[in-house]
Amino acid sequence: MTLEGVLDVTGAVLILLGAALALTAAIGLVRLPDVLNRMHAASKPQTLGFLLLCAGLALVLRDGSATAMLVLAAGLQLVTAPVATQMMAKAAHRTGQYRADLVVDERDEQGETR
Template identity: 80%
Template sequence: MSLESVLDVIGSVLILIGASFTLTAAIGLVRLPDVLNRMHAGSKPQTLGFLMLCVGLSLVLRDGSATAMLAVAACLQLVTSPVATQVMAKAAYRTGQYRADLVVEDREREVEDRDDRDGDAGNR
């Protein structure tokens, strides 16, 4: 087997695994009960699946400009997905768009945060 054949097989396997992760994320978006769980399903496996697709495509294509474009897309995905998920989670939590029976709230942490904010306001 030549090196090109091995790279094609590895790339194809990575593309299939990445596609299955992305399919899992899509199924999770439909099947999970509330916003917070759906966001987890939409961000974690989707990001990993996209990265595997990018690596698999770069192995199959073996073109410098395509690999550079895939690397840029992968980096942008790694930067934007966690930030967007965090912002959506905060918005869903603040507006009550979640199932309260599935969320464990840390009341002590809320008291500490409130005390910290009150303490900081007094120092100004």
């Protein structure tokens, strides 16, 4: 097998793994019970799936400008996903839209207000 064939197969495997993780994230967003659980499904498998998709596409396309665009997209994903997840968690905490049996709020125990 030639080097191009190995790169194509590796890229295809990475694309399939990335698509599977993105599908897992989508199913988690629909099926998980509350905001704090959905927050993990929205960030962790979705981000890793997107990074695997970008890596697989870079291996398959083997074009400098396409790879630069994929690296830019992956970098923006790594910057924005944690920030969006943190904002979702803060909004859920402020509005009380979480399962109280799963969360220990140390600020409420100390008498601090939200």
